[in-house]
Amino acid sequence: MPIQVILADDHQIVRQSLKVLLEREGLKIVGEASNGQEAVKIAESLHPDVAVLDVSMSVLNGIDAAKEIQKVSPQTKTVFLTVHDEDPYLLDALRVGAKGYVVKTHAAENLVQAIREASRGGVYLSPEVSRAVVQAYQNKTELSAEPLSPRERQVLQLIAEGKTTKEVAGVLNISVKTAETHRTRIMEKLDIHETAGLVRYAIRRGLVQA
Amino acid sequence: MPIQVILADDHQIVRQSLKVLLEREGLKIVGEASNGQEAVKIAESLHPDVAVLDVSMSVLNGIDAAKEIQKVSPQTKTVFLTVHDEDPYLLDALRVGAKGYVVKTHAAENLVQAIREASRGGVYLSPEVSRAVVQAYQNKTELSAEPLSPRERQVLQLIAEGKTTKEVAGVLNISVKTAETHRTRIMEKLDIHETAGLVRYAIRRGLVQA
DNA sequence: AATATTGTAGGGGAGATACCTGATATTTGC
């Protein structure tokens, strides 16, 4: 039985291409998502073996999506596929229990290998990033903790994408007042007190692209 | 005889995937490049019918690469494949004689169509961007790489730095209403309607740092 | 067991933003 995979990437062309490539390798793409929220939904209904997630996606980023997916479909292993080879992204990924981390500049074989490895319970990291992990382990380097909770990060991302508080509430299916509370707490924690500052912070953190 | 294509994208995985997809459509991928400089080299030696170029690439970006390719292989048509759907990028592309402009969030069929169209001397633009071109033509607006006046750029920068309209007025020694007017016109020109969008634009344009 | 954090929700209010209309003087471009 082929390994069942879902793909989440906000670029449809990339998704379609990956699908063709992965299916040629004998993997079964059972679902596609153009953002993290969609990915969580289809993971919940399809319970795939592996979820391949881009880190930077609109509405809900890959990291937070992975956390959600763990809850709604614990057997699903997560493999990140991303353009970011910087430590913080990798460490975030590991913290949410990633079974694979593949940088887009690398060969497609890496991704295939990561999916296969993840599906049988193993872990696969792109060469450079595994070097970073070893180094962090050796130095016992603590990762600078992101002060925001997952929900807050999600709200921040939506704000940075230009959503009003009302729209944020709509997307997340919560009351406007709750969205406002999140917003307030984000500003408090980051000590940033205007939208512009939040947007710049979100871009630095990679929650949204400039 | 199949259309001969070269692919340039700094993400190997994306390139490999696209290759598989395009070849399934009967196109012949005769070369690959991971940056603009490489793309120029292989265009020079292979003289493909079409060069598919990502706009953002290291070493030499897609726009400048296209210019070079025109010189070393005049018969090669250029199709841009990019994540950017903003006017300035499109304009740059058109200025260097692009025969196609496809946004990555769109379906792969668009890319295939663009390549086919370009190879037989036509032009193909993704729906949104062609809308922008038509609009610009109708309004006789210049699809300006920088549609803002110096003053507007200055105001935008202050906004992106987190200043309120009142503060902007203070810094520039103009009335709040004038600052407001500038803000309004900036939004009009850029077709961006929230602060968050303005900030992202300003960062992309390099007016402020994230 | 006690405390802190998170996610949820609400009341109320001052100020900012976004959009509408209008105007006038100056500079710029063809």
Next chain:
DNA sequence: GCAAATATCAGGTATCTCCCCTACAATATT
């Protein structure tokens, strides 16, 4: 030289932001 763009200023309004406060249940943490 005259039209277009630029920079200036103003009144009005609906909506949104940002801040103050409270509250409670579910987790985490200690």
